[in-house]
Structures are given as C-alpha cells and as structure tokens.
Amino acid sequence: MRPLQGVKVIDVTTNISGPTLTMILADLGAEVIKVEKLPAGDEARKMEPKASDDGVYFFNINRQKKSIVLNLKDQSDYRRMLDLIKEADVFVENYRAGIAEKIGLGYEQLKMINPTLVYCSLSAYGQHGPKRDYPGYDAIIQAETGLMSITGSDELARIPVSIVDQGSAMWGALGVVTALYDRMRTNEGCKVSTSLYETGIFWSNYHLLSTKLTGHNPQKLGSNHGAFSPYGAFKTMDLPVMIGISNNSLFEKLCKALQQEQWITDERFISNDVRVKNRFVLNERIEAITMQLTSDELIEQLEIAGIPAAKVKTMHDVLADPQQQANNCIVKLPHERDGDVFVTRIPITLSHCDLIPTVAAPMYGEHTNVILNRLEQGK
Helix, strand or coil: CCCCCEEEEEEEECHHHHHHHHHHHHCCCCCEEEEEECCCCHHHHCCEEEEEEEHHHHHCCCCCCCCCCCCCHHHHHHHHHHEEEHHCCCCEECCCHHHHCCCCCCHHHHHHHHHCCCEEEECCCCCCCCCCCCCCCHHHHHHHHCCCCCCCCCCCCCCCCCCCHHHHHHHHHHHHHHHHHHHHHHCCCCCECCCCCCHHHHHHHHHHHHHHCCCCCCCCCCCCCCCCCEEEEEEECCEEEEEEECCHHHHHHHHHCCCCHHHHHHHHHHHHHHHHHHHHHHHHHHHHCCCCCCCHHHHHHHHHHCCCCHHHHHHHHHHCHHHHHCCCCCEEECCCCCCEEEEEECCCCCEEEEEECCCCCCCCCCCCHHHHHHHHHCC
C-alpha cells in the first residue's frame, strides 16, 4: 500500500507547477481528482511536442490522476465542486491572488464546509509584497530572483528546465504531507502556501548570501563553481568531461592522475581559496592536457584515481545509459488512446512499497461521469 492511499485530493491547478505538486501526491498513493475547465482543460495538454491531442509534458505530470470537467460559473457544477471538497482531504490551487476567493474557493470559504481540509495555494510571487497579485512563469521568476543573472557564460540564458516550477511543486507537496501529518495530532486542517518566487530565492541562496557578505555580484562562470576550483567542464578530443574537485585531497589525486604533481606545491594552486582566485590559469593548464585525450581515456584515468567526473551527455546518451535503465528512471505506461507513453518516476524509493507509476494521464474529462455518479450515490 502506498503511503497516501486513502487521501483524496481535489486539484484545480494548470500548467506545470501545480500539476507537478499533485503528481507527487498521486505517485505517493493519493486519489487526485483533476478538475478541468471548459472548453479544453489544462493548458499543459497543448504544450509541444504532442503525442496526439496531449503533450509530453502533460502526460508526465498528470499520470495517476482522474479528470473531470466542471463549469464553475454554473451553479449546479459549483455545488458539485463543493460536494467534492466536503469529502476531500486536500485542495490544491494555483490561481492568481484573489481569484480563488472571487469564485468561492478561498481557504476561509472552504474551511467553513470542511474544517479538516488541507488547503494548498501555489502562487507566482507569494502571499505578501507589492507583486503578490502578479502572474508569473518559471522563466519570469528566474529573472526576478537572480537565477538568470548567474546562468550561462557570455550570453544571457535561463536554466533550460522548469526548475522553479518543479521546485515549488516539491515544497508544496512537502507542505501538504506535513500538514496531513500535523492533522493527525490536531484534527484540524490548515492553509499551506508556497510560490515560485520564494523557491527561486531559496535556489539562489548561496549566491545571495555571498553577495550580502562581500557586496559583489557573482560573475557568470559557465560550468565552473564559485566556491571550488578546479570544478567545471573540460574539452577533450571528442566530448567535454565534467570534473569536480572540492578539497585538497581530490586536487592532489587529480595532479597525480594528470602527471602534474608540481601543481600540488605551486603557490597559485596550493589551497582551494587560491585556486579559486587563479581558476582560469589552472583551467587552461588542465585543458591543455585533457585536449590530448579522448573522453573515454580521461574518464578512465580519473575513475582509477577516485575523482568525480562524467561526460557531458546529450539526452540521447541519457536515454541509452545503463545507469538510468538500471534505476528504472523512465517508465512505460499503456494509454487507451495513444498506445505506450513514457514518464519519469519521482526519485524516491521506499523499501516496503513500490512508488513507480502505473496509470497514464487521463483524457480530458475521462472520469466525469464515474465521479459525479459516485458523488450522487453518496448523498
């Protein structure tokens, strides 16, 4: 039995962050009822590339869920929504500030009909501040929280995964699980709040706190690390190789592996703090050697020496990687309309139960009749 089996979640979220949050809850065993709007439902269904009617992104973050369609502007459907919430343990929304209250789905409103409800609000900018009412997407928040200013090298770049969306989803899921645990003690529900903005600030923590201490904005370092050196991607005869040296012991091993033991006593490289100051000189010397080797030759030398290193792989490489396959990171699910679809499982393993998803994302409104009939029968 999965840990959240028996927990019922009403999910009115769309796009990426909210559906990822409820995906986590669904994978942990909760029954997630995804309430979609007319005429086409969650916007994520149309995100490219699409298998047919629905996109790859939608399939991944909406597996294990049930889809119903309600028109909340219709009083009959609104009453059905309230009936669903009366029976629910969790309600999750990612509306702009004030919208939930305007349509009758605010926390205080729902608390009146279900005092034990755990209500989760996932917003763009948080519950306070001059921008609390503003909309926002992952890339906008990367810009707002400084992440974009430290990403890449010369050109302005965003982190090319939805790190803020998915990060806020993880915090939201953790908040919901914490509130459910606390409810066992208090027999009361509560409101859980998180946001893309707060998540971006948290991800920027090292750089923000360093700037606060030193007064200097961090420079863009590409694949390098601001706190350690050498720590970055180095060219070889074919593919670049990422090398991570976080202490003097590893640096000595690197020097010996590259047959450059004189670097160990070189005053420019003798400790991490001076290596950081002289990182570009050191990087040039390392790359002059790595450029004479293939990536396989370099990796072999580094692995023998016990140095953390990896080829910079493409997505094709990762799909074929036996390490990925051995950990069953990508799961095939049968879909009634689209045949086999693929998803990435959540990176959690429990010894006593299997958390690998088994049910593909629902078609638009697929479970409307079943769930509304169940609701009527329960009255």
